[in-house]
Amino acid sequence: MTSKPPPVSEVEVLSPEQCWGLLRGVSVGRLAVWVTDHPDIFPVNYKVDHGTLVFRTGEGTKLHAALGETPVALEADGVDQDSGIAWSVVVKGEAAGLKLTQELLDTVGLLLFPWRAGRKDVFVRIVPASITGRRFTVTTPLTWWSPLDDAPRAGLE
Structure with a gap:
């Protein structure tokens, strides 16, 4: 049984070690990239591998x-x-x-299983220049309630 972290009253800035520990505990993240003239975001299944992140994708x-x-x-x-x-x-x-055979063989052991079917035969490694994290207590919805929350919504929502 794992112990729960203590309640956090303010935003807690996490150490790199804490960040890596949290990244190991989940397998899905959002990859932000620059596409031609705009940013784009893609969900990816990843694994932590020796201080880097590895994910699989296709063309x-x-x-x-x-x-x-x-x-x-x-x-x-x-x-x-x-x-x-x-x-x-x-x-x-x-x-x-x-691309190196040994690198690819090493990543096969990571058991990366993308959610979506199809050819995902390219392994990509992200080598960090920085890693940052924070932990905080989620505020109850009533904190943000206002009379506008009960107002009728637009048809496009």
Whole structure:
């Protein structure tokens, strides 16, 4: 049985070690890349591997943008429903496709299983330039309630 972190009254800045520990506990993050003239975000299944993150993908926008000249970012988060403590970690760095046979063989043992079917035979490693994280208590919805919350909604919502 794991112990729960103590309640957090303010935003707690996490150490890199704490960030890596939290990243190991989840497998889905959001990959932020630069595509031509705008940012884009893709969900990815990833694994922590020796101080880096590895994910699988196939040909397409995500792969070409990740392997471009612009750095990438990956954000993952979670919340403990019992304690109301949430966390968020952001890794920023360079992404590179794995090409060496030994590197590819090593990543097969990571058991990366994308959610979506199809060819996902390219392994990409994000080498961090920075890793930051924070932990905080989730505020109850009543904190933010106002009379406008009961107002009729527009048809497009």
